[in-house]
Amino acid sequence: MSTIHIERVSKWFGHVVAVNDVTMTIGPGITGLLGPNGAGKTTLLNMMAGFAAASTGTVALDGAPTWRNEQIYRQIGMVPEQEAMYDFLTGAEFVLANAKLHGLSDPRGAADRAIDIVEMADAAGRRISTYSKGMKQRMKMAASLVHDPAVLLLDEPFNGMDPRQRLHLMDLLRRMASDGRTVLFSSHILEEVEQLATHIEVMVAGRHAASGDYRAIRRLMTDRPHRYQLHSDDDRRLGAVLVAEGAVGAVQVDEADGALHVQTSDFGRFTQALPKLARDHKIRLYDITPADESLESVFGYLVQS
Structure with a gap:
C-alpha cells in the first residue's frame, strides 16, 4: 500500500501562483x-x-521524493486530461510502447491484459485517430495500467465518456481500490465525486479549501449563506414576514429589477417557510431564482471559511 505526502507545497509559473501552500x-x-x-x-x-517540481515544499511517495526519481514511475500510473496522443499508432501499438518503456519481461502480454481490462480489445487494431474522446480516455487508461501500478492518478478521467463507459471506469477504479491501491482522480463535478470517492480534497484558486468524506463536503456547501431573487405581488411585505419569521438574515428590495433579494444561512428552514408564509399572508409568488449557485461561488465560500 502506497501513500503520497504533500507538505507545504507551492508552485508558480513566473508571477502566476498555480498551487499555494498545500498540505495533504x-x-x-x-x-x-x-x-x-x-x-x-x-x-x-x-x-x-x-512530472513537475514544486517551487517550495515537498511531494513524496512512501517517503521518496517524486521529482527526479525514476523509480517512482514503476509505482505510478498517470492518465492525463490532454487528449493529444500518437494518433498514427493503433491502440495496441500505443499500449505496447508503454509496456516496453517500463522494461516489462512480457510487454505484449501485459499490453493485451491492460487493453482487456478497459474493454478495448475490439478496437485495439484501429488507429487512435479514429477513436472517440471516450475511447482515447480508455486507451490512455490501459497504458497507465500496463505495469500494474500501486498508485493511479487520473486527471478529469470521465470527460468525453458515455454513460456506459463511465460506469465501467467507476467499477474498475472501485476494484483497484479494493485491492489496496491508491487511486486519486480530479473532477470539477461534485456529483461525480460523490458516486466514487470515499475521501475528498477540495482545491480552489490554488489553495487547499476543504478535506473530508463527501457528506462533510456537501454539508459545508449546503450550510453556506444562500442568496435568492424573488418576484411576488408584494415584495416589501414578503420581505418583512420572512425577516419576522427568522427564515432569512437579510433582505433588499431592488426597485431597478423589481425583485426581492434575500440571504439565508438556514437553507432548510427557508425552503420550508417561504411557501407557508406566502400562503398565510396571501402573497402570490411568481418565481424564485438562486443568485449565487455557480460552482466558483460555492468553492469560493469554502476558501473564505
Missing part, C-alpha cells in the same frame, strides 16, 4: 480531487507524478 495526504482507496477549472488540480497531479 493521499492514501489507499479512492480520493477525489475536487475543484473548479483552473483550481490547480492538474499542476498538483503533475507534481505527484514527478
Whole structure:
C-alpha cells in the first residue's frame, strides 16, 4: 500500500501562483480531487507524478521524493486530461510502447491484459485517430495500467465518456481500490465525486479549501449563506414576514429589477417557510431564482471559511 505526502507545497509559473501552500495526504482507496477549472488540480497531479517540481515544499511517495526519481514511475500510473496522443499508432501499438518503456519481461502480454481490462480489445487494431474522446480516455487508461501500478492518478478521467463507459471506469477504479491501491482522480463535478470517492480534497484558486468524506463536503456547501431573487405581488411585505419569521438574515428590495433579494444561512428552514408564509399572508409568488449557485461561488465560500 502506497501513500503520497504533500507538505507545504507551492508552485508558480513566473508571477502566476498555480498551487499555494498545500498540505495533504493521499492514501489507499479512492480520493477525489475536487475543484473548479483552473483550481490547480492538474499542476498538483503533475507534481505527484514527478512530472513537475514544486517551487517550495515537498511531494513524496512512501517517503521518496517524486521529482527526479525514476523509480517512482514503476509505482505510478498517470492518465492525463490532454487528449493529444500518437494518433498514427493503433491502440495496441500505443499500449505496447508503454509496456516496453517500463522494461516489462512480457510487454505484449501485459499490453493485451491492460487493453482487456478497459474493454478495448475490439478496437485495439484501429488507429487512435479514429477513436472517440471516450475511447482515447480508455486507451490512455490501459497504458497507465500496463505495469500494474500501486498508485493511479487520473486527471478529469470521465470527460468525453458515455454513460456506459463511465460506469465501467467507476467499477474498475472501485476494484483497484479494493485491492489496496491508491487511486486519486480530479473532477470539477461534485456529483461525480460523490458516486466514487470515499475521501475528498477540495482545491480552489490554488489553495487547499476543504478535506473530508463527501457528506462533510456537501454539508459545508449546503450550510453556506444562500442568496435568492424573488418576484411576488408584494415584495416589501414578503420581505418583512420572512425577516419576522427568522427564515432569512437579510433582505433588499431592488426597485431597478423589481425583485426581492434575500440571504439565508438556514437553507432548510427557508425552503420550508417561504411557501407557508406566502400562503398565510396571501402573497402570490411568481418565481424564485438562486443568485449565487455557480460552482466558483460555492468553492469560493469554502476558501473564505
